[in-house]
Amino acid sequence: xxxxxxxSRPPLLTDAVFALAVGVVxxxxxxxxxxxxxxxxxxxxxxxxxxxxxxxALVARRKLPGLALAGTFACTVAWIYLSYPYGPIFFYVMIxxxxxxxxxxxxxxxxxxALLLLxxxxxxxxxxxxxxxxxxxxxxxxxxxxxxxAMGIAVRSQRHAIARAxxxxxxxxxxxxxxxxxxxxxxxxxxxLAVISMNAGAALHVLSKQPGPERVAESLRAIRTASSGALDxxxxxxxxxxxxxxxxxxxxLAATRVDGLTTELTVTGERAGIPSTVDLTGYRIxxxxxxxxxxxxxxxxxxxxxxxxxxxxxxxxxxxxxGGPIGPGGSGLASMAARAQALGGSxxxxxxRSGFEVKAVLPYEIAAA
Numbered sequence: 001x002x003x004x005x006x007x008s009r010p011p012l013l014t015d016a017v018f019a020l021a022v023g024v025v026x027x028x029x030x031x032x033x034x035x036x037x038x039x040x041x042x043x044x045x046x047x048x049x050x051x052x053x054x055x056x057a058l059v060a061r062r063k064l065p066g067l068a069l070a071g072t073f074a075c076t077v078a079w080i081y082l083s084y085p086y087g088p089i090f091f092y093v094m095i096x097x098x099x100x101x102x103x104x105x106x107x108x109x110x111x112x113x114a115l116l117l118l119x120x121x122x123x124x125x126x127x128x129x130x131x132x133x134x135x136x137x138x139x140x141x142x143x144x145x146x147x148x149x150a151m152g153i154a155v156r157s158q159r160h161a162i163a164r165a166x167x168x169x170x171x172x173x174x175x176x177x178x179x180x181x182x183x184x185x186x187x188x189x190x191x192x193l194a195v196i197s198m199n200a201g202a203a204l205h206v207l208s209k210q211p212g213p214e215r216v217a218e219s220l221r222a223i224r225t226a227s228s229g230a231l232d233x234x235x236x237x238x239x240x241x242x243x244x245x246x247x248x249x250x251x252x253l254a255a256t257r258v259d260g261l262t263t264e265l266t267v268t269g270e271r272a273g274i275p276s277t278v279d280l281t282g283y284r285i286x287x288x289x290x291x292x293x294x295x296x297x298x299x300x301x302x303x304x305x306x307x308x309x310x311x312x313x314x315x316x317x318x319x320x321x322x323g324g325p326i327g328p329g330g331s332g333l334a335s336m337a338a339r340a341q342a343l344g345g346s347x348x349x350x351x352x353r354s355g356f357e358v359k360a361v362l363p364y365e366i367a368a369a
Contacts, residue, residue, distance in 0.1 A: 101152025
């Protein structure tokens, strides 16, 4: 899982106000500590400079946490080296470590604290000879640096957990809404298709007893086939999330033979290894093309060619209708082009050799053996 990018980080002004408040409290606390620690170096102008620089470094604690940590640590080490009174200046480094652990990658914070430990512990133990002093210095240094690290990591982990929970809740709501819409589509469209299929079947039954024009019976058979096939597709898409593929083209062409239209299918190459997305997209492009032939071309014949080639599928739907330029306002060709472009392919449509022709190329990656 990639790191979450927090878009709601506090602005720099908020961090500046926070650094100012921490700086004021630290300066006041350091002055008070100096009154009790008379054996330490009195607070002077250099001490105030270190306190101010440490506070200014906290302004960058979220935007540049590494710089903030380096600045506060340097001020603190200089403070100890100059023997100023022990006091709240140590909170500068603790806040910087916490901020890095809470807002940066965990491994960066861990590495930074490890480097601080390696740099500070030997230096803080320099000159100590008594075991108790050595142990006390090591423990206090470790707690001073490790406690804010642990707190920052815990806060970051909690924030990520909350974000994941919110995302999962959002995905659950989206899924439920899609499920509800799918049920509505199934109930409305499925009922209508079932009624159309039943009425077409009833009309065919009447024609079988009282024969009528052959074209009427042919149209009714096409209506029944198309409605039954559409109902099966609808159920398959809603229940299983899949759809038909290029192998179902013979049934599609059979359902398109209406009003005297004849259809032919030519397939070349091996179909094995075609991804399901390419398979479904190719079927939908041919389906939309044949729909346009039936509705707009006034054609008597439509030829569908499918060529399976290494790494791509080439499609062609050619009719002998009136043809002509593409008119504005239609969405079928735009839909076909969008489907092909989503796979890195292309669709071309226009006057062909003897009518109107739609050509599509759908590339795909060949799976390694």
